[in-house]
Amino acid sequence: MRIRTRTEGPCQVIAVDGSADVTNASELRQALLGAIEGGARRIICDLGCTDFVCSDALGVLITAYLKARARGGFVRLADPQEHLRDILKTTRLDHLFEVYPDVAAASARP
Amino acid sequence: MPSSSPETDSRSDWTEKVLPTRLELIRDAEPEVLGRLRELGYSEDQRFAVRLAFEEAMVNAMKHGNRMDPALHVVLNYRILPDRIEIRVRDEGPGFEPHLVPDPTCDENLNRPCGRGIMLMRSYMDEISYAYEGREVCMVKYRKREGGSA
Numbered sequence: 660m661r662i663r664t665r666t667e668g669p670c671q672v673i674a675v676d677g678s679a680d681v682t683n684a685s686e687l688r689q690a691l692l693g694a695i696e697g698g699a700r701r702i703i704c705d706l707g708c709t710d711f712v713c714s715d716a717l718g719v720l721i722t723a724y725l726k727a728r729a730r731g732g733f734v735r736l737a738d739p740q741e742h743l744r745d746i747l748k749t750t751r752l753d754h755l756f757e758v759y760p761d762v763a764a765a766s767a768r769p
Numbered sequence: 770m771p772s773s774s775p776e777t778d779s780r781s782d783w784t785e786k787v788l789p790t791r792l793e794l795i796r797d798a799e800p801e802v803l804g805r806l807r808e809l810g811y812s813e814d815q816r817f818a819v820r821l822a823f824e825e826a827m828v829n830a831m832k833h834g835n836r837m838d839p840a841l842h843v844v845l846n847y848r849i850l851p852d853r854i855e856i857r858v859r860d861e862g863p864g865f866e867p868h869l870v871p872d873p874t875c876d877e878n879l880n881r882p883c884g885r886g887i888m889l890m891r892s893y894m895d896e897i898s899y900a901y902e903g904r905e906v907c908m909v910k911y912r913k914r915e916g917g918s919a
Contacts, residue, residue: 682796717882754876
């Protein structure tokens, strides 16, 4: 897994490339929670190049979502590919997260 | 449909691995299983499903079963047949009652960070059962041929 961070307008974009599995979920946690602790409130998780997400990684996304929301912000998901969309639907996490087709759409919404 | 028959339920079909409780070892065990599925023509969707369920089972065994005690082991048994893969993962923990695990898809549980491993295994595999008071999970995934039949 490789994590890339960039700024897009008022949002911090955290792109997760490759597989977010149990062996590296802590890196994802550090990136997301580190951003929130550092003051980021509007976070977009770019999943366009994410090919695998385990339940631990889903837990990290949820924790980040709750922390950001508690501080008046958000964690939005952008561009999940077919397998990830299926996982989000199966777990019903598509009812928890705002899911957008791409980063631009996720950042355009206030 | 039974997951095995007398003529195919030979112990020689099975591969057994005994792994210490170390999460990084899960990644080492995966390629062998997934590579064999690829060789046998299992689809990309099926290999993804098996990978997800396999990892969730191993993580559950190490984290919730063995409580990450490095002195305890996880026993992985699997066999790959032309029509299905069977995976058994057993830990050395106290066991548990799967039906008591809260449904993570209920509205009141949606924002809980934990508890999705079992439902993912159930959703992505065709059969799942437990033995040894919950210490062993047994999973089957059938190879679907084009057109959707097993």
